Amino acid sequence: MHTEGKIGICVYPGTFDPITNGHIDIIKRARYLFSKVKILVARDADKNTLFSFTERVRIVKTAISSIEGVECEGFDGLLIDYLKRTGITIVVRGLRAVSDFDYEFQFTLMNRKLYPPVEFVFVMPGEEYFFLSSSLVKEIAFLGGEVGEFVPKIVEEEIKKKLRIYEAHNKS
């Protein structure tokens, strides 16, 4: 696809539990616009995640290692505090079917109220990713389905590892 971004740096925050090909599609499209895309993995202690914070950061780093101009780091607390600290003001989010709109609308307006310099950019994925979500991937995997076509290789491997741990745990 496209290779060169032209307008500075943006962040792409999310839970990434786990990162899917839909996220990767957004990252590549964001990279078309921006010279650097920083993926921010939220600790989100409140959410019941399949992968720990450390695992999610490590998996994203592996999944994006061949994409030039893209970095990943973990963050804790409010997104706007991270933005204030780093001076970055542009946030990219992915927009799928109508279901994302309500939440993203609230999230954007609230962040803007808290920190007016922030600007959100919404990127639509390719249509094959419109109905893909991390939760669907987890559901399919736990019901014994193959998820290889929806996620990077590293995620497929890590999900299989988790399943083996769960199976061993349930047997004992």
Ligand code: ADP
């Ligand atoms: P969050 O918990 O913040 O929603 P996610 O990791 O689920 O974190 O998603 C991060 C961002 O990526 C959100 O903007 C979400 O709408 C977007 N996203 C997730 N899956 C897809 C997809 N298949 N296509 C496009 N955008 C997506």
